[in-house]
Amino acid sequence: MKDVARAAGVSVATVSYAFSKSSKVSATQRERIYSVAAELGYAGPNIAGSSLRSGRIGAVGVIVPDSPVQALEDPSVTLLMKGIAEIGNSADIALTLFPASRGGSPDSPPNSLVLRGLVDGVVIHNVPDGHPLVEAIIARGIPAVVVDSPRSAGLPFVAIDDRHGAYLQMDHILSLGHRRIGIIVDKLGQDSDCRMVTADDVGAATERNARERLAGYFAAARDHHLPVEELSIVVAGNIDRAAGDEATRILLDAARPTALVATSDVHAVAAWQVLRERGLTVPDDMSVIGFDDAPVAELLGLSTIHQPIVEKGRAAATILLDRLGGGTRTRSLMKTSLVVRASTAPPRESSTAPPRE
Amino acid sequence: MKDVARAAGVSVATVSYAFSKSSKVSATQRERIYSVAAELGYAGPNIAGSSLRSGRIGAVGVIVPDSPVQALEDPSVTLLMKGIAEIGNSADIALTLFPASRGGSPDSPPNSLVLRGLVDGVVIHNVPDGHPLVEAIIARGIPAVVVDSPRSAGLPFVAIDDRHGAYLQMDHILSLGHRRIGIIVDKLGQDSDCRMVTADDVGAATERNARERLAGYFAAARDHHLPVEELSIVVAGNIDRAAGDEATRILLDAARPTALVATSDVHAVAAWQVLRERGLTVPDDMSVIGFDDAPVAELLGLSTIHQPIVEKGRAAATILLDRLGGGTRTRSLMKTSLVVRASTAPPRESSTAPPRE
DNA sequence: CGGAAATGGTGAAACGATTAACTTATGGTG
């Protein structure tokens, strides 16, 4: 910038004002400075210097559970990012991806890059209550918007009514006449074990999502006079195909449901594949319903609960940018709806599932 | 850092050395400093200050064509990011997403954030030859690795043999006996028009990918004694469902192929959907083959060309980090292979397609 | 025409860290 200033015959202050489009410098002068800069191959104020002085860096982050490695396989994450990127893009703000964990080494505090100011603010997606990183973000007052969870933290949030969505989902299955129902829930807490659980275990879930959705399932069951103890519940542990596969196998080995209800389309799709492998037809032998309405749901004809993921991203980014600008927007609630496709149907007369293979 | 130094009774230099794990400070001292820092809620050196002085910022970027908005819908982009994130994550380096365009306003140079140092280096994905941003990156000597295109720039790259992959794809279709073949190519140049093109138009393509793959198609056609003029070629313009839909419609309205060959699974899937809408069955009425082997291909049973996208990301990140560390690694070539699933079959005897609807 | 307000610009002090060069202790060695 010093060089540009010298070449343009002005002070560095003027160049700085020119690039920040301040009215302190005339339009003609500004143009002149721009062309000098272009000639010298100066691309604009160095981010580090600028950020050091101004405190702004021009990037926002999205924090995803565990590692980006897994998150990028989950369409509900990439679509959320898409929504955030849409808004960020038009505001000339870059999008940076962070893992929530890295709690490993005691040397480096968890996920220091966020705390150390690599971004101006963050969208926190689906991170469990009380996560140390979230606590640290709150403690430092880093602008943040929470998507899905933990709603409790006093941070602005955008969310859906998970309980209601889940209710719709289970209600659909029960209304079709199913009574032997398997539930695949993504994860209850920090651990990523894949195992059967009872309705009682569920109360201890630290994941708000899971708690709410299960509450919705139970409410629907009660309304249809189905004792919640009769629901077979398996927790997958991770939101990916492999976990969905395993959860489905565990569930099918332990029970003989006529319908499968999953808290994620990823798991519903995995379940569908496993059923196919075992020679069971959807929806004739078994109904399957997912949650999210990921693009793949439409392709496969999976019944599911629609939630506007991209819009959630847009809303989160809008709130975040508002906050960065000193605003005080605080929340945004989205609607869910039932989408019935080809994967759900009434149970067959002979309600005993056919032999395997 | 000054406060931490004071509280620990050492100089700021010592604190800095402690955080950079230099041997200039003893292990016990380092531990003491860490605990003082933790007490004071100091999360580590501020990125802006650190970067200003050291020139390193601890983030790498990925540049995607046009806007992240569209890119995040393309699984081959998100899977690439996944691969990059895997490597970056273990090196404690964040991943930032950039659009390649923003060439709009003459005020702000295109995509200044990269040039202005928001990242230490970039992975450039699928950006056309001679793009001004790429030129600027080369001119400034910003460490970069190119994935897929433009291989010409003298930058290190990771790629597949596009021509060979395309050859495999077309050869499969031709070997099944198809002679009336439609091709959906993603994009030839900067514009995102959706239109039919001739084999001659194709020579002018600025997208290396498209050029190479079409060359592969033509080579296979020649080897099977099918004149390239008989291929119906439509360019989609964008890599998303909508563009795939439109391209398919245009193609079907203009020709009556028995097989559809797409340069992307996204388009192949879109085509499949359109065929279904028109009452055509895959592969009975028409064969469809894609490229990439995105996760959805397996789900739907789409025949396709497999390429190791996540590995490409890993390779790109590895090369980039090596470069950032002063290394000189330069390239990595990946293999492709044909994956035959349920969407391709020999053409039917009555090779005239049934009436629409 | 005098003074106030607007316009366009400059000087210089931060911002928070890194690191070369220097200074002390502390042992080890011939």
Next chain:
DNA sequence: CACCATAAGTTAATCGTTTCACCATTTCCG
């Protein structure tokens, strides 16, 4: 014991901007 390498710190210069406080002009208005 004198000498020197090594370990463990410290000092101070520097990275590139932003922005507050000032300073000239020019314009406007009663």
